[in-house]
Amino acid sequence: MGATHGGYTYLMANRNPVLRPRTLMLPPAPYAVAVLGGWWLDRYQLSLPLDLGAATRPLGWLAVALGLALFIWTLWTFARHRTTVNPYGGASALCTGGPFRFSRNPIYLGDWFILAGVSLLLGTVWPLVFAPLIWITIRFGVIRHEEAHLEAKFGDAYRDYTTRVRRWI
Template identity: 40%
Template sequence: MNAYRLKPLRYPWPPVLYGTALLLALVAAQFSPLPVGSGHPWMFRMGGLLLFIAAALLDIWAMKTLFEHQTPFTNTGCARHLVKTGPYRLTRNPIYLGYTLATIGLGLMMGNGWLLLAALMAAIGIRFAVIRCEEQHLLARFGIDYEYYCRRTRRWI
């Protein structure tokens, strides 16, 4: 296969992985609760809410930035431009970071430790099942420019 014709993923895995992790965590909590912290639950709820809002804003900012560069924000579309502005200056995967932080925020708000574990497991799944393929696609598409971007911008945070 010609590396310059390397295609992105054919299926939108990130929502499926995070959705499955979320569902499994909620089911696990019904059978075996895993509480978060002790003391004042309102502090965890407030912290979780703030984290969830920050994650949602990060996702919106990242999607808006991709839209402004006429680049699809689903991982099944072919990248048209190498976006290095907005949240992409800080992290190569702000949308996935937002999904992970939102899941952690939900876990804190609901006092569900399974959601914290689900966030970790989903992030690991995204790293190996999705990001690896996306990085190969972007490297084939943008070459040395993408390599330089990777050297100066972290994958997550």
């Protein structure tokens, strides 16, 4: 599939879901915006404290650690299968083992743990207030395109996988 312009043919890689997903944004961006925006709103506009007493900080660190562990486990799984973690790159293998046995999106699941943990560590509810917007952005700006790419590239193997493993948990 290509486009011709001035006698030259250009490969339409950006539109072909077999070659790569058409991801609209870098996936950590909405989480970072929520954390920074939440911190700013809490500090300078309206404080919405999140305080679970003495458990607040340990629970925050535990959630961050769980999120990072899930991220590292997923990276290790990608490396073992020699495929990319790059949300703009095409997958060379369909990962169904490791954390992908439990979630089709373990990195994004880890990001949710980190968001909750950072909210606890900052002591504000604000980043969590943005959770519905983050979910919509990730679901339709990233995951939809990744799923289209995986289905176009791996076909029935991917469709079978989606019947066995939930999108989140």
